[in-house]
Amino acid sequence: MKIGILSYHFPPEPAFIPGSLAEELAARGHEVRVLTGFPDYPGGHVYPGWRQRWHHETHSERLTVRRVPRYPGGATSTGARMASYLSFAGSATLAARRYLGDVDALYVFQLPATTFAAAGVLRLLGQVPAVLHVQDVWTRDGVDEAGQGRWVARMGSAMTRIYRSAARIAVAAPSMRDLVVAAGAEPDRVRLVLNWTDERIFYPATPGVAARQLVRRDGRCVVMHAGTIGERQGLETAVRAAAALDRTMDLVLVGSGSAERKVRGLAAELGAANVRFVQRRSPVDMPELYAAADYQLVMLRDLPELRGTVPGKLQAALSCAAPVIASAGGDTAELVERVRAGLSCPPEDWAALADRFWLAATIPPPTRTEMGRRGRTAYLREMSLPAGVDRIERLLHEAAGRATEPTGDLRRKFA
Secondary structure, eight states: OEEEEEOSOOTTSSOHHHHHHHHHHHHTTOEEEEEEEOOOTTTTSOOTTOOOOSOOEEEETTEEEEEEOOOOOTTSOHHHHHHHHHHHHHHHHHHHHHHHTTOSEEEEEEOGGGHHHHHHHHHHHTTSOEEEEEOOOOOSTTOOTTTHHHHHHHHHHHHHHHHHHOSEEEESSTTHHHHHHHTTOOGGGEEEOOOOOOTTTOSOOOOOHHHHHHHOSSSSEEEEEESOOSTTTTTHHHHHHHHTTTTTEEEEEEOOOTTHHHHHHHHHHHTOTTEEEEOOOOGGGHHHHHHHSSEEEEEOOSOGGGTTOOOHHHHHHHHTTOOEEEEOOHHHHHHHHHHTOEEEEOTTOHHHHHHHHHHHHHSOHHHHHHHHHHHHHHHHHHTSHHHHHHHHHHHHHHHTTSOOSOOOOGGGGGO
16 A cells, blocks of 8 residues: 555654554555654754755655654744644645645544644545544643633644544544544544554663662662653652652652652652652663562543543553553553553542552562563553554555455453
């Protein structure tokens, strides 16, 4: 097949899902054409050595990447982000007729940033069938009063048009199916395709001396949260839970984010000496740090839009055979419990999380290892790169009219 890929981000940005999908489809014999922007994430500045220009293509065997200019707005403000989204939409739509007009099917890596570009490209290409891989569904919940609600409304309208026109829709979490159907998608066109992680980085590892010294302070159980310290994670709950068990376990927070100052302040206020902060590390360092800890902590606040979310750090932990403690609702907790890869509790309940921390510390190391093994087995079966690409390739064939049988839906496994 000739397959087009539309993605706001693409390597060398940390966009391993569209990047690895493009490489794998090309390796399977398809001709793949990627339409994306110039790399500027996360800093909002075009990477050194890159210069935005209209005609920029790179070629390898069966894979071509066309980059178009966009305003490098980063995350400085809602207005700057929207300027970046809209400028990419204009550039991508202008380039799409000649570049993607003859593909058999178009795959869209559907982040909010891609929405306006997808709407324009699909309208322009007309008869080219599209497969949307939905990663996030914006809602009005939690929208501030500073004008963001207006943009969310426009984005919601655009998403509804895209859902109704797509030949197939892949959702990254089971409950997300209900959200996209409510937003206008045809139910029989929606399939579950769980995200994979960057398997070149995240795999079982043995911790070195440096990793152990960074993570472990004594023989106590170590629970690690690695990644963004933001509003969505609600790590204040974890700090309160750890502070109640100051002689039982250590909580190690690796990373940074918009809520870091608030979380550090709470730890200081509570005198939580067993809560430690480690600066953001390179992804290639993380498997050893995972292995040096006893559990990986996955936190999500109790927000409606997060109940249908499976954060990428869960796949990374499972791929590394790390047992998990999930303080989350919906799909994340259900997945951890179903595959018996760790422990879970309701979100934003510090007492319940403290109980899970205490129980985790009492579980013998061999049982923890078995939790991690079960998680990795489930990852390889249901979430790995080969499994995910198999499902997306099938959807592309269906969209192009080359397959008629329905694909299996993983959603029943979450029942």
